[in-house]
Amino acid sequence: MTAVIETRGLTKTYGAVRALDGLDLSIPRGGVYGVLGPNGAGKSTLFRILLGLIRATQGEARVMGGSVNEISHMRRMGSMIETPRFPPYMTARQVLRWLALEHGIGGSADIPHWLARVGLSEAADRKVRGFSVGMMQRLGVAAALMSRPELVILDEPTSGMDPPGIQEMRALIRSLATDDGVTVVLASHQLLEVQRVCDRVAILNKGRLVREGSVSELTAVGERLRLAAGPVERVLEALGAKGSRDGDAVLADVSRAEGPALIRALVEQGVDIHEARWVGADLESIFFSETGAVQAPETIHAV
Amino acid sequence: MLFDALAAETHRLLRNRLTVFWSVVFVPLMFAVGGVIYHLVNKAQGDAAAAAAGLPTTGAGSPLNLAEFLTFGANQTANGALMTFMLIAAATVYAGDYRWETWRLISARNTRTALILGKVGTMKLMAVAASVAMLVAAFVYYLAQALVFERPPTFSLGAAEAGDAALIWLLSFVRMVQYGLVALLTAVVTRSLLAALFVPWALGFGQSILGAPPVMMLLKLHPDGWPAQLLMPGLAYDTLKSLVSPGAARVMSTEAALWPALASLALWCVVPLGLALLLFRRQDLSKE
Numbered sequence: 001m002t003a004v005i006e007t008r009g010l011t012k013t014y015g016a017v018r019a020l021d022g023l024d025l026s027i028p029r030g031g032v033y034g035v036l037g038p039n040g041a042g043k044s045t046l047f048r049i050l051l052g053l054i055r056a057t058q059g060e061a062r063v064m065g066g067s068v069n070e071i072s073h074m075r076r077m078g079s080m081i082e083t084p085r086f087p088p089y090m091t092a093r094q095v096l097r098w099l100a101l102e103h104g105i106g107g108s109a110d111i112p113h114w115l116a117r118v119g120l121s122e123a124a125d126r127k128v129r130g131f132s133v134g135m136m137q138r139l140g141v142a143a144a145l146m147s148r149p150e151l152v153i154l155d156e157p158t159s160g161m162d163p164p165g166i167q168e169m170r171a172l173i174r175s176l177a178t179d180d181g182v183t184v185v186l187a188s189h190q191l192l193e194v195q196r197v198c199d200r201v202a203i204l205n206k207g208r209l210v211r212e213g214s215v216s217e218l219t220a221v222g223e224r225l226r227l228a229a230g231p232v233e234r235v236l237e238a239l240g241a242k243g244s245r246d247g248d249a250v251l252a253d254v255s256r257a258e259g260p261a262l263i264r265a266l267v268e269q270g271v272d273i274h275e276a277r278w279v280g281a282d283l284e285s286i287f288f289s290e291t292g293a294v295q296a297p298e299t300i301h302a303v
Numbered sequence: 304m305l306f307d308a309l310a311a312e313t314h315r316l317l318r319n320r321l322t323v324f325w326s327v328v329f330v331p332l333m334f335a336v337g338g339v340i341y342h343l344v345n346k347a348q349g350d351a352a353a354a355a356a357g358l359p360t361t362g363a364g365s366p367l368n369l370a371e372f373l374t375f376g377a378n379q380t381a382n383g384a385l386m387t388f389m390l391i392a393a394a395t396v397y398a399g400d401y402r403w404e405t406w407r408l409i410s411a412r413n414t415r416t417a418l419i420l421g422k423v424g425t426m427k428l429m430a431v432a433a434s435v436a437m438l439v440a441a442f443v444y445y446l447a448q449a450l451v452f453e454r455p456p457t458f459s460l461g462a463a464e465a466g467d468a469a470l471i472w473l474l475s476f477v478r479m480v481q482y483g484l485v486a487l488l489t490a491v492v493t494r495s496l497l498a499a500l501f502v503p504w505a506l507g508f509g510q511s512i513l514g515a516p517p518v519m520m521l522l523k524l525h526p527d528g529w530p531a532q533l534l535m536p537g538l539a540y541d542t543l544k545s546l547v548s549p550g551a552a553r554v555m556s557t558e559a560a561l562w563p564a565l566a567s568l569a570l571w572c573v574v575p576l577g578l579a580l581l582l583f584r585r586q587d588l589s590k591e
Contacts, residue, residue, distance in 0.1 A: 085403045087405070094314075102307060103413070106307070140408075
């Protein structure tokens with residue numbers, strides 16, 4: 001699996017604060033990659049270094065095999081960092097035209113296509129001063145995609161969007177990865193959204209990588225068999241220490257190999273099983289356990 | 304990449320109609336309207352005085368060479384009012400991206416040097432547009448004079464007059480660009496639109512105080528000397544303009560001031576641009 005982004009010992013300090021602390025990260029090409037972390041974890045700092053907006057204090061960051069400061073690589077990337085702000089006197093169409101010119105694709109940018117793809121066709125000729133935060137986000141995403149990049153970096157792409165907007169954005173991000181072959185790297189605080197849209201995630205805390213892996217791998221850890229069965233007391237009695245109540249159901253702490261035998265045994269004991277399914281730990285619980293487990297890094301004291 | 308930056312910057316500025324109006328159109332428009340009113344009032348006063356004296360109030364005047372508008376307009380191109388209003392465009396172009404955080408969107412795909420030079424190029428185009436507008440206003444001024452005073456218009460332009468007008472226009476253009484480059488350096492240092500607007504204006508105002516003869520005498524600065532010329536690009540511009548102006552205006556400065564004045568204008572262009580580029584290349588563009 002080739003890496004589209006690689007960092008080695010990446011460190012960024014702002015005065016006494018270490019925003020990134022020796023970050024080693026390898027993001028594979030293809031799919032949707034989520035970068036998670038609480039406020040101050042270093043997500044935005046990482047993205048800004050990757051986009052060449054700021055320079056790392058120490059360490060190395062490579063994008064598509066090249067240094068982050070090489071323009072040739074930047075030309076294959078699109079990005080949206082936080083809620084973008086645009087000149088308020090321009091329409092959405094004019095904003096995209098301006099950015100297309102700025103990016104050197106004035107002649108080839110299919111602006112109506114990208115406006116349609118982010119759901120802004122009807123607002124194309126409205127001045128952006130009247131746009132909501134969600135509309136600004138959509139326009140920012142269109143701006144990031146317009147140059148048909150191989151890699152897109154999106155910081156909080158669904159921030160400020162209403163539920164239908166979030167759903168549309170999720171579908172767009174998935175289709176970029178599956179239909180267009182674009183590698184999408186995103187940061188979000190909405191953990192459920194990340195779990196639904198991402199293939200792999202990295203969890204950062206205080207500038208360090210604390211967990212990395214595919215969503216299915218991460219959520220498979222702590223996987224349990226959820227049994228909607230009755231009577232519940234008989235199921236709990238049969239499971240002993242391996243069982244716990246989950247509303248009207250029971251969670252059985254058994255491996256996948258043990259599952260069929262457990263179900264057979266329960267049926268033989270006269271238990272009625274209405275539903276049995278494997279449930280994993282959700283990303284939210286992993287996130288809180290991982291970010292809560294890490295010691296706060298030492299700050300550098302100015303001398 | 305420089306062409307991309309220039310095309311994009313021009314596209315954006317042209318959509319900002321309010322800025323274009325105030326910085327390019329407003330002063331020439333006022334100049335033209337004011338000129339017409341001035342001629343009408345003069346004519347009315349003249350007619351009233353003639354009527355009071357019992358003299359005839361109408362009659363064809365001497366012919367008026369409309370080609371003189373070129374030198375007149377070129378002289379007006381870098382006037383204080385136009386330069387002050389041009390600062391609106393300069394501040395918007397140079398500092399606007401800090402205000403709207405658009406550096407984040409545009410800086411990843413182009414070199415920082417090209418982005419800054421694209422902005423400088425756009426400001427040069429704006430300066431050309433403003434100076435053309437000023438020439439149009441000067442033409443209106445002359446045409447109104449011919450019509451109001453019933454002077455038969457002629458058009459006679461020799462090579463020498465055309466050359467003088469072109470030189471004065473070029474100097475005025477350089478002066479406008481130089482003034483804008485101070486706004487560029489201010490914008491990069493302060494990231495503030497208001498500072499980019501007021502710092503060059505304050506510097507210009509300071510020069511007008513410093514350049515006043517009593518102050519110059521007090522400070523023992525000779526207007527044609529190196530210190531005075533290097534300190535005051537406005538004085539350097541006036542010196543060079545007087546050296547190339549036809550007629551009486553030419554004697555205002557001595558030829559000893561030529562090199563100090565040329566060096567001053569060149570330095571006041573190169574130093575702000577160089578410093579702005581140097582600082583901008585190292586700047587953290589991730590926040591305002």
